Amino acid sequence: MTSQQVTDLLQKAYGDEIETVMNYLSNSIVLDGVRAEEIKESLQQDIQEELNHAELLGNRLKQLDERPPGSAAFEAHQMSLQPPEDSTDVLSVIDGVIEAEEDAISTYRALIDAAEEAEDHVTEDLAVQILGDEEAHRTEFRGFRKEYEK
Numbered sequence: 001m002t003s004q005q006v007t008d009l010l011q012k013a014y015g016d017e018i019e020t021v022m023n024y025l026s027n028s029i030v031l032d033g034v035r036a037e038e039i040k041e042s043l044q045q046d047i048q049e050e051l052n053h054a055e056l057l058g059n060r061l062k063q064l065d066e067r068p069p070g071s072a073a074f075e076a077h078q079m080s081l082q083p084p085e086d087s088t089d090v091l092s093v094i095d096g097v098i099e100a101e102e103d104a105i106s107t108y109r110a111l112i113d114a115a116e117e118a119e120d121h122v123t124e125d126l127a128v129q130i131l132g133d134e135e136a137h138r139t140e141f142r143g144f145r146k147e148y149e150k
């Protein structure tokens, strides 16, 4: 039997990935300046990875006889990741990305626990795999942060 908690977390994670794609895309377009170039490139790469995460989560929901939500069920949460008024304010985007990745990390940790509890090892395995990607994203942006602290 499918655990309700597993389904809820899969759907939440799916929505968060879509919101991340929206905000990484906007920020990768909005930012200006020499220092922004590397950040924009990194965001562009991550957009593809986050979209792939959403697809994997959606397919897992389908396998559990559930479905990924459409836009009517969408709720925005990433207030700190809105494109900055000042298009050269790269630091605010870096901080927003770190916060979004940390949020994703805690969601995937919760999903791992819930899936383990429900003995849903396929979902557990998927959450472990995605968690690894999110930790790598966080590490990359923490590195950018260090450069900006100088």
Ligand SMILES: [Fe+2]
Pocket (backbone or CB within 6 Å): 017, 049, 050, 053, 104, 130, 134
């Ligand atoms: Fe992701």
Ligand SMILES: [Fe+2]
Pocket (backbone or CB within 6 Å): 046, 050, 101, 104, 133, 134, 137
């Ligand atoms: Fe990520």
